[in-house]
Amino acid sequence: xxxxxxxxxxxxxxxxxxxxxxxxxxxxxxxxxxxxxxxxxxxxxxxxxxxxxxxxxxxxxxxxxxxxxxxxxxxxxxxxxxxxxxxxxxxxxxxxxxxxxxxxxxxxxxxxxxxxxxxxxxxxxxxxxxxxxxxxxxxxxxxxxxxxxxxxxxxxxxxxxxxxxxxxxxxxxxxxxxxxxxxxxxxxxxxxxxxxxxxxxxxxxxxxxxxxxxxxxxxxxxxxxxxxxxxxxxxxxxxxxxxxxxxxxxxxxxxxxxxxxxxxxxxxxxxxxxxxxxxxxxxxxxxxxxxxxxxxxxxxxxxxxxxxxxxxxxxxxxxxxxxxxxxxxxxxxxxxxxxxxxxxxxxxxxxxxxxxxxxxxxxxxxxxxxxxxxxxxxxxxxxxxxxxxxxxxxxxxxxxxxxxxxxxxxxxxxxxxxxxxxxxxxxxxxxxxxx
Amino acid sequence: xxxxxxxxxxxxxxxxxxxxxxxxxxxxxxxxxxxxxxxxxxxxxxxxxxxxxxxxxxxxxxxxxxxxxxxxxxxxxxxxxxxxxxxxxxxxxxxxxxxxxxxxxxxxxxxxxxxxxxxxxxxxxxxxxxxxxxxxxxxxxxxxxxxxxxxxxxxxxxxxxxxxxxxxxxxxxxxxxxxxxxxxxxxxxxxxxxxxxxxxxxxxxxxxxxxxxxxxxxxxxxxxxxxxxxxxxxxxxxxxxxxxxxxxxxxxxxxxxxxxxxxxxxxxxxxxxxxxxxxxxxxxxxxxxxxxxxxxxxxxxxxxxxxxxxxxxxxxxxxxxxxxxxxxxxxxxxxxxxxxxxxxxxxxxxxxxxxxxxxxxxxxxxxxxxxxxxxxxxxxxxxxxxxxxxxxxxxxxxxxxxxxxxxxxxxxxxxxxxxxxxxxxxxxxxxxxxx
Numbered sequence: 001x002x003x004x005x006x007x008x009x010x011x012x013x014x015x016x017x018x019x020x021x022x023x024x025x026x027x028x029x030x031x032x033x034x035x036x037x038x039x040x041x042x043x044x045x046x047x048x049x050x051x052x053x054x055x056x057x058x059x060x061x062x063x064x065x066x067x068x069x070x071x072x073x074x075x076x077x078x079x080x081x082x083x084x085x086x087x088x089x090x091x092x093x094x095x096x097x098x099x100x101x102x103x104x105x106x107x108x109x110x111x112x113x114x115x116x117x118x119x120x121x122x123x124x125x126x127x128x129x130x131x132x133x134x135x136x137x138x139x140x141x142x143x144x145x146x147x148x149x150x151x152x153x154x155x156x157x158x159x160x161x162x163x164x165x166x167x168x169x170x171x172x173x174x175x176x177x178x179x180x181x182x183x184x185x186x187x188x189x190x191x192x193x194x195x196x197x198x199x200x201x202x203x204x205x206x207x208x209x210x211x212x213x214x215x216x217x218x219x220x221x222x223x224x225x226x227x228x229x230x231x232x233x234x235x236x237x238x239x240x241x242x243x244x245x246x247x248x249x250x251x252x253x254x255x256x257x258x259x260x261x262x263x264x265x266x267x268x269x270x271x272x273x274x275x276x277x278x279x280x281x282x283x284x285x286x287x288x289x290x291x292x293x294x295x296x297x298x299x300x301x302x303x304x305x306x307x308x309x310x311x312x313x314x315x316x317x318x319x320x321x322x323x324x325x326x327x328x329x330x331x332x333x334x335x336x337x338x339x340x341x342x343x344x345x346x347x348x349x350x351x352x353x354x355x356x357x358x359x360x361x362x363x364x365x366x367x368x369x370x371x372x373x374x375x376x377x378x379x380x381x382x383x384x385x386x387x388x389x390x391x392x393x394x395x396x397x398x399x400x401x402x403x404x405x406x407x408x409x410x411x412x413x414x415x416x417x418x419x420x421x422x423x424x425x426x427x428x429x430x431x432x433x434x435x
Numbered sequence: 436x437x438x439x440x441x442x443x444x445x446x447x448x449x450x451x452x453x454x455x456x457x458x459x460x461x462x463x464x465x466x467x468x469x470x471x472x473x474x475x476x477x478x479x480x481x482x483x484x485x486x487x488x489x490x491x492x493x494x495x496x497x498x499x500x501x502x503x504x505x506x507x508x509x510x511x512x513x514x515x516x517x518x519x520x521x522x523x524x525x526x527x528x529x530x531x532x533x534x535x536x537x538x539x540x541x542x543x544x545x546x547x548x549x550x551x552x553x554x555x556x557x558x559x560x561x562x563x564x565x566x567x568x569x570x571x572x573x574x575x576x577x578x579x580x581x582x583x584x585x586x587x588x589x590x591x592x593x594x595x596x597x598x599x600x601x602x603x604x605x606x607x608x609x610x611x612x613x614x615x616x617x618x619x620x621x622x623x624x625x626x627x628x629x630x631x632x633x634x635x636x637x638x639x640x641x642x643x644x645x646x647x648x649x650x651x652x653x654x655x656x657x658x659x660x661x662x663x664x665x666x667x668x669x670x671x672x673x674x675x676x677x678x679x680x681x682x683x684x685x686x687x688x689x690x691x692x693x694x695x696x697x698x699x700x701x702x703x704x705x706x707x708x709x710x711x712x713x714x715x716x717x718x719x720x721x722x723x724x725x726x727x728x729x730x731x732x733x734x735x736x737x738x739x740x741x742x743x744x745x746x747x748x749x750x751x752x753x754x755x756x757x758x759x760x761x762x763x764x765x766x767x768x769x770x771x772x773x774x775x776x777x778x779x780x781x782x783x784x785x786x787x788x789x790x791x792x793x794x795x796x797x798x799x800x801x802x803x804x805x806x807x808x809x810x811x812x813x814x815x816x817x818x819x820x821x822x823x824x825x826x827x828x829x830x831x832x833x834x835x836x837x838x839x840x841x842x843x844x845x846x847x848x849x850x851x852x853x854x855x856x857x858x859x860x861x862x863x864x865x866x867x868x869x870x
Contacts (some may be wrong), residue, residue, distance in 0.1 A: 025490060148861070
């Protein structure tokens with residue numbers, strides 16, 4: 001009775017052991033997949049000559065805010081620092097931090113700089129939407145280049161990253177904020193009206209846009225160009241349509257930039273993985289040229305986003321052109337899901353069972369096998385072989401190794417099918433185990 | 436004049452772009468070393484059959500506090516959650532989080548559970564001491580075993596970890612809190628006096644301890660045992676000296692546990708890497724048996740610490756014995772320092788220079804070489820070969836590859852000594868580059 005009560009209390013209190021919304025525990029399978037995503041991306045960045053930096057979780061708010069648009073500024077976790085009396089923020093995005101590092105601590109280094117990062121950042125998000133508050137970012141920044149070739153490098157790297165991760169059907173949706181800015185800067189309308197027009201374009205709401213424009217006294221040719229924006233998405237023919245439609249210099253330069261990027265994509269053979277969307281007015285607030293978002297087919301959330309941001313380091317005292325992208329690892333985890341099963345879990349695992357009191361043979365075998373790279377654990381609970389086999393099955397071990405009573409040989413049992421083979425201990429200790 | 440003023444302002448404002456005390460930026464060399472530490476440890480844990488979990492950065496304060504001693508509780512960063520109205524804390528230690536996960540989300544899984552983690556945690560630290568507020572932890576937890584063999588597994592893994600990282604001279608200092616508790620529980624002294632005695636023992640202040648004990652009316656034999664505590668450190672002979680000195684069951688069981696651990700260490704051949712210190716009264720507040728700290732010779736800060744904590748999951752509703760350890764990656768970085776130069780920076784890097792306007796040959800070569808695993812960047816700035824070579828030297832590239840004017844061969848220049856060789860482009864594209 002008393003014990004039942006205790007049990008109920010325990011269950012009740014366990015019920016309260018919840019996590020704040022928007023953060024998660026990752027148990028072994030998903031945690032291994034996230035580690036696989038991290039490493040695969042890091043290694044790809046490395047092959048492109050990118051070197052890692054690690055940005056701190058905490059920054060002075062007034063410093064970090066220089067590099068944040070209003071959107072992320074409002075999403076930052078902040079607190080009063082006991083020590084300095086200044087406000088401190090938890091970083092909501094690595095890109096402004098890398099910009100700060102480049103503009104201050106690395107400004108003596110020769111350009112270009114190729115940098116990568118991999119970190120968890122925190123954002124206040126309305127929890128009705130079920131959005132993550134903790135975001136796992138992995139990305140690169142290329143500083144010191146303005147050329148289309150550097151824009152293309154970002155896109156090729158993003159495509160190769162997705163290929164390296166095993167993604168099959170995906171699209172990188174490329175925008176160029178300068179194209180629409182070249183059109184929109186010709187408008188002189190009240191801010192509220194501009195805002196409405198922009199939102200309608202972003203939503204690709206053509207009839208809404210037509211209505212809004214009808215209320216203005218815009219030049220009909222300019223109206224036509226604006227009406228074109230929500231329709232300028234698709235394959236490379238979009239660039240042709242855009243080019244004939246506009247005459248202003250800024251928009252035409254944007255098209256020329258996209259054509260030059262496309263040329264490099266063709267050299268790398270990734271041109272089929274991209275589409276264009278010239279109705280993108282801005283992505284993150286700091287973008288100044290090409291922008292792109294990567295989607296896996298059938299998944300609505302972008303797994304990566306990137307683009308050019310030539311004005312960001314200036315906020316930290318040193319103007320340097322830049323381009324970059326970041327992967328959202330949790331969106332990747334969700335989008336790739338079962339595709340990651342095999343790669344993240346291909347471990348060879350051996351559980352060693354020794355019934356004797358003296359466990360030294362088991363320990364020596366374990367040590368030898370680990371040195372060969374096998375993943376090996378000793379079953380240390382006092383239990384019989386059947387229980388050990390049951391444990392090995394539930395915990396997904398590949399083999400159970402049973403030390404024979406003569407201490408001269410082992411029985412290696414394949415957990416999945418129960419098949420067995422006998423191997424001498426001397427052979428294993430001599431490094432001749434190979435399954 | 437105006438430009439000079441601007442420059443001064445820029446410098447002045449740059450001066451303000453500092454970081455909060457206790458956190459750091461890590462530039463490429465150190466960041467690569469940290470990544471190397473992370474991976475080497477993760478892979479070693481993996482070979483011992485440990486599977487990763489990822490704990491969230493945020494927890495409800497009342498949940499997390501169940502697993503924190505007063506020390507860490509006071510060091511937690513906290514804030515009011517807009518959404519839930521509850522207090523949220525940033526995690527100051529992964530171990531209580533893993534305990535929560537094991538006791539709640541993994542309690543249906545068969546024991547033992549071998550888990551690893553790797554995360555950055557935050558602690559308020561008095562900044563006069565210059566301590567890190569952001570701590571990079573990497574560690575393991577072994578749940579469900581009480582045996583000395585499981586205690587030994589932690590120590591062997593910690594030793595092998597240090598060996599895998601290239602540490603040469605190091606010591607794991609092993610304590611057993613039950614030994615001193617067996618003696619101290621026999622005392623019935625006021626709390627303040629107990630506290631003073633404990634502190635004097637921890638400081639190994641023998642004369643201070645003698646003075647304190649003289650003021651009590653303790654049994655002389657017990658006094659002698661207490662006076663022994665600060666002197667019980669050194670090699671395995673400590674265990675013999677301890678055994679003859681005490682008669683209480685709790686202390687004797689602690690010695691028996693240490694002897695059994697030592698036996699397993701001998702099987703693994705790591706017994707020379709440990710010393711004993713029976714004057715350790717507690718390490719982290721949750722420890723209940725063996726404790727240990729790892730030191731590299733000549734460095735005062737421990738690089739790892741671990742031990743047994745059998746009561747931690749009970750705070751989350753499920754009592755399970757446990758043992759574990761954690762590495763402090765920044766202390767490791769400091770202690771190993773130059774030893775990590777080679778391993779973290781052994782990259783083969785090629786910078787490709789193509790003077791023509793058409794860069795497609797350079798891009799194709801880069802793609803081919805990356806697929807072979809080389810780390811390759813295109814020099815995209817418009818500049819002459821001399822400037823490119825200067826850049827390659829400063830940025831520590833191994834080779835500069837100059838595409839010949841005939842587009843048929845390249846000159847491969849070794850940056851360190853200026854030596855050159857000619858290779859046909861056809862050979863590289865056919866995968867026959869091998870330097």
